[in-house]
Amino acid sequence: MPLGRWASVAHPEIDAVELDDVLHALADPTRRTIVRMLLAEGDRACGTFGLPVAASTLSHHFRALRKAGILRQYDEGRQRMNTLRLDELDARFPGLVSTVLDAAK
Amino acid sequence: MPLGRWASVAHPEIDAVELDDVLHALADPTRRTIVRMLLAEGDRACGTFGLPVAASTLSHHFRALRKAGILRQYDEGRQRMNTLRLDELDARFPGLVSTVLDAAK
Numbered sequence: 268m269p270l271g272r273w274a275s276v277a278h279p280e281i282d283a284v285e286l287d288d289v290l291h292a293l294a295d296p297t298r299r300t301i302v303r304m305l306l307a308e309g310d311r312a313c314g315t316f317g318l319p320v321a322a323s324t325l326s327h328h329f330r331a332l333r334k335a336g337i338l339r340q341y342d343e344g345r346q347r348m349n350t351l352r353l354d355e356l357d358a359r360f361p362g363l364v365s366t367v368l369d370a371a372k
Numbered sequence: 373m374p375l376g377r378w379a380s381v382a383h384p385e386i387d388a389v390e391l392d393d394v395l396h397a398l399a400d401p402t403r404r405t406i407v408r409m410l411l412a413e414g415d416r417a418c419g420t421f422g423l424p425v426a427a428s429t430l431s432h433h434f435r436a437l438r439k440a441g442i443l444r445q446y447d448e449g450r451q452r453m454n455t456l457r458l459d460e461l462d463a464r465f466p467g468l469v470s471t472v473l474d475a476a477k
Contacts, residue, residue, distance in 0.1 A: 286399070286472075286475050286476050287399040287400060287401070288399075290395045290396070290398055290399035290472065291395070291396065291399050293395055294391070294392040294393075294395035294396050294399070295392060296392070359475075360475035361471075361474065361475070362467075362471050362474075363471055363472065363475045366466075366467050366468055366471040367391075367395065367468065369466065369467075370391050370464075370465035370466070370468045371391050
């Protein structure tokens with residue numbers, strides 16, 4: 268868990284997270300790659316994913332994942348960090364994230 | 373399996389079905405209800421689902437499910453029937469449909 272404060276952006280309570288929003292958020296290969304990297308390697312700053320998409324597009328993807336309750340963002344110095352909400356998601360939608368990631372293999 | 377012919381509409385080969393399309397198609401409560409009813413009760417004509425949505429909306433939902441490879445449609449007399457492609461989907465995306473349906477409970 269991060270030591271810094273949550274970024275000044277909205278994070279939905281897990282009970283308010285809708286399945287439809289999670290499915291839409293995971294219905295994109297770049298967003299699934301972000302989730303997979305966070306799952307495999309832990310918290311990570313937005314600028315360090317090395318994905319072949321424009322910064323504005325990447326920003327859109329992080330926002331979609333955050334609004335769907337899939338990740339939290341917090342500020343650490345000048346970096347915006349991302350952390351997966353896997354335990355919360357697994358409690359609310361058992362096995363969903365891993366099943367979707369496996370399906371994409 | 374149906375005895376009638378497939379309806380004269382496009383059905384993607386299962387290998388051409390994209391995960392993104394399946395997730396988008398399942399990201400809707402009415403479409404999940406259609407899938408759940410087909411799963412529980414077998415093949416069924418479009419007009420017999422008794423869902424509280426307009427016929428045009430329902431038609432849109434069946435089309436979305438068909439294009440995503442989730443169901444097949446065939447004509448039987450004057451009725452358009454629907455059949456779930458569960459075995460094919462489970463071979464391609466193991467456990468995905470049941471995990472999503474369970475998550476919606």
